[in-house]
Structures are given as structure tokens and as C-alpha cells.
Amino acid sequence: MEQENLNQNQTLENQNSEKQEGEKKPLDLKQLQYDVIQTLKTCYDPEIPVDIYELGLIYRIDIDEDGVVEIDMTLTSPACPVAGSLPLEVERKIRDLPGVKDVIVNVVWEPMWNKDMMSDVAKIKLGFF
Numbered sequence: 001m002e003q004e005n006l007n008q009n010q011t012l013e014n015q016n017s018e019k020q021e022g023e024k025k026p027l028d029l030k031q032l033q034y035d036v037i038q039t040l041k042t043c044y045d046p047e048i049p050v051d052i053y054e055l056g057l058i059y060r061i062d063i064d065e066d067g068v069v070e071i072d073m074t075l076t077s078p079a080c081p082v083a084g085s086l087p088l089e090v091e092r093k094i095r096d097l098p099g100v101k102d103v104i105v106n107v108v109w110e111p112m113w114n115k116d117m118m119s120d121v122a123k124i125k126l127g128f129f
Contacts, residue, residue: 056117
């Protein structure tokens with residue numbers, strides 16, 4: 001009888017742990033937004049010593065509940081030498097974040113980027129204050 005109860009308890013424990021493993025934890029969108037921004041701050045235009053987030057090159061970050069991240073970004077000019085590589089770097093780095101299922105990076109040209117879009121941190125670093 002005691003052995004039978006032990007076996008039933010083990011079966012229930014196994015079923016509960018399988019349920020917990022199979023259940024999807026809800027995505028913490030605020031944390032993921034923070035992680036995305038921190039990751040964007042590791043991306044640089046090699047000609048400018050300020051990250052692309054502080055430069056104001058990121059226009060929009062949208063994260064849905066499934067972990068799909070969509071970013072609208074621009075470049076300092078259409079002739080930017082890193083036009084081919086910088087969006088790919090952004091996509092790769094964001095894709096590596098926990099919770100991210102897919103990444104869409106859109107390079108947009110409107111509004112055209114200008115120095116007023118930089119953060120105060122970037123302006124100070126570049127001597128615009």
C-alpha cells in the first residue's frame with residue numbers, strides 16, 4: 001500500500017514537472033525592451049564614437065507578445081559606408097537576446113536624420129554643446 005502511494009506521488013510529480021516545462025512563461029516585454037535598447041547601445045557607426053541609439057538612428061522599437069522585434073532605423077546619410085552592414089549587425093545582436101523569436105529591421109529615410117535627433121549625451125560627447 002505504501003509503495004502504491006509512492007508510485008502515485010511520483011507520477012503526479014512527473015506530470016506536474018512536465019506541465020511546467022511545457023508551459024510558456026509570459027514574455028516580460030518591459031525587460032525585453034530594456035535589453036533591446038542596451039544591445040542597440042553596443043552598435044556603432046565606426047566613423048562616429050557614439051552608439052546608434054544615442055545618435056538618434058533608432059526611430060521605433062516594437063515588440064509583440066510572441067517575441068517578434070521590429071525596429072525602424074535610419075543612417076546618417078544614404079551614402080553611409082555601413083549601410084549594408086549596420087542593419088545586419090543590429091538584426092544579429094537583437095536576435096541573440098533571450099525571448100526574441102524573430103527580428104525585422106527596416107531602414108527608413110523619413111524623417112531624414114539630423115543632429116537634432118541626437119541625445120544630449122551624444123551631443124556632449126561629440127562637442128555640440
